Amino acid sequence: AQSVTQLDSQVPVFEEAPVELRCNYSSSVSVYLFWYVQYPNQGLQLLLKYLSGSTLVKGINGFEAEFNKSQTSFHLRKPSVHISDTAEYFCAVKEGEYGNKLVFGAGTILRVKS
């Protein structure tokens, strides 16, 4: 079975600073990776996904992630964060070729300070 490890439970950062949220996954033949964001009292919103092709994936709100097969990592980055980026971020892997099941990490809370 797939598993996802988010290495930091909380990441504090000052506004306009860069940030990286780390994610490692268990290896598999087919890997489909996702980052979701959850604002307080809301559901999950898809930030970006890696299915195949270029290892650098760009998403919404200025976020990007890099797929590294040798390191089994999919770290999320943003060059300059805003207060509004304060939220919880989840890395997820789709399990298998069929079905829609996602396996999520435990989440990383990003706290942007002014």
Place this chain on the structure above:
Amino acid sequence: DAGVTQSPTHLIKTRGQQVTLRCSPISGHKSVSWYQQVLGQGPQFIFQYYEKEERGRGNFPDRFSARQFPNYSSELNVNALLLGDSALYLCASSWTGTSYEQYFGPGTRLTVT
């Protein structure tokens, strides 16, 4: 267009009771998946339904059941509630049974006392 809707938003139940949660997918979406998110953890997969048939089941006890209706809406039922069932229950919809893009609803917050 309306997104995924879930009802109720919040509810409080007592141990041993039964609860039904409802989900309406985005118009045209035929698959619904349910996830449980316990406070401080990532969502965990419970069920997936596609075209009214179960397509996947997570590691949850038989107290959890679900169904999908002809209009593709779905219900999640939990019997004999335990304190540990307190969580945010999320519904996600997608066009097909195998999809790389799912849309999540706002969730139903269940508190068991």
